[in-house]
């Protein structure tokens with residue numbers, strides 16, 4: 001895939017909060033390449049620099065150093081009218097929706113079109129088309145406060161798409177929504193990506209958002225990108241401590257501490273964790289291979305997760321047998337199977 005958004009050694013420093021204090025390095029020497037048409041996730045704890053990073057991408061904030069190009073346009077070099085023209089090609093949606101409360105749904109979606117001088121009839125046509133796309137055709141004359149959170153975010157998405165952007169930036173766009181509404185909004189974003197070919201950058205602290213829609217993910221810590229990869233790779237094989245902590249909140253973790261002790265007390269034999277990716281393996285194949293090899297086991301912990309529609313299993317079993325026997329039994333199940341004893 002072709003590169004779409006390229007960050008080359010980008011930093012953003014803010015002056016110290018008080019005189020004589022330390023400068024704040026919100027984004028620290030970040031280089032990243034986001035492909036055209038992908039959904040790219042950025043995760044990290046509060047203060048890691050995620051919001052600042054997206055605000056640099058659309059140049060709501062100037063960079064302190066480094067360079068950002070979008071398509072072949074060096075957006076960090078532009079000023080004035082040329083910058084504003086490029087900014088209309090980048091839509092943005094927010095956690096708090098940021099709708100204009102005094103305008104109707106249609107008025108909100110029309111707003112960016114008015115700003116760029118699209119004439120009235122064309123505006124009407126475009127607004128109708130956008131509201132249809134986000135499933136709010138019947139609510140054109142409602143005011144934001146009359147809508148649910150999910151509906152308001154759909155208006156936000158329609159407004160962000162009004163000027164036909166190639167890029168959509170979503171800053172915690174589902175964080176104020178309940179789980180069910182989150183799924184609806186994520187499905188809409190996935191459609192925006194698939195049907196309109198828009199490159200989407202999502203910042204979130206909700207891992208489900210990433211496993212559901214992001215093709216790739218970057219992990220930020222203290223202004224730096226410490227890990228980047230396909231969502232599946234990062235979630236099944238996180239390499240940094242911070243990525244491991246995030247991943248554990250959604251992908252089944254190994255039993256640890258008290259939980260492990262309880263399992264040990266409750267079950268006879270030794271505990272082994274079998275992990276597998278979708279390279280030919282499945283829970284059923286693992287179980288049947290163990291049974292065929294005559295290994296007497298109990299599943300005591302774990303299960304199978306779905307990451308971007310792909311399977312990831314982490315099964316802890318209690319067995320009377322040894323690691324070699326288990327590894328031997330499982331060796332033909334698939335390339336992605338690993339066995340580890342929980343000591």
Ligand SMILES: Nc1ncnc2c1ncn2[C@@H]1O[C@H](COP(=O)(O)OP(=O)(O)OP(=O)(O)O)[C@@H](O)[C@H]1O
Nearest residue numbers: 014024025026044045046047048049050051052053
């Ligand atoms: N305009 C600003 N002036 C001074 N410091 C700022 C400014 N914007 C952000 N920062 C600081 O930069 C760092 C990164 O903040 P940022 O909001 O980008 O992080 P984040 O990962 O998006 O966190 P959150 O999810 O809480 O928004 C923080 O230390 C923050 O206080």
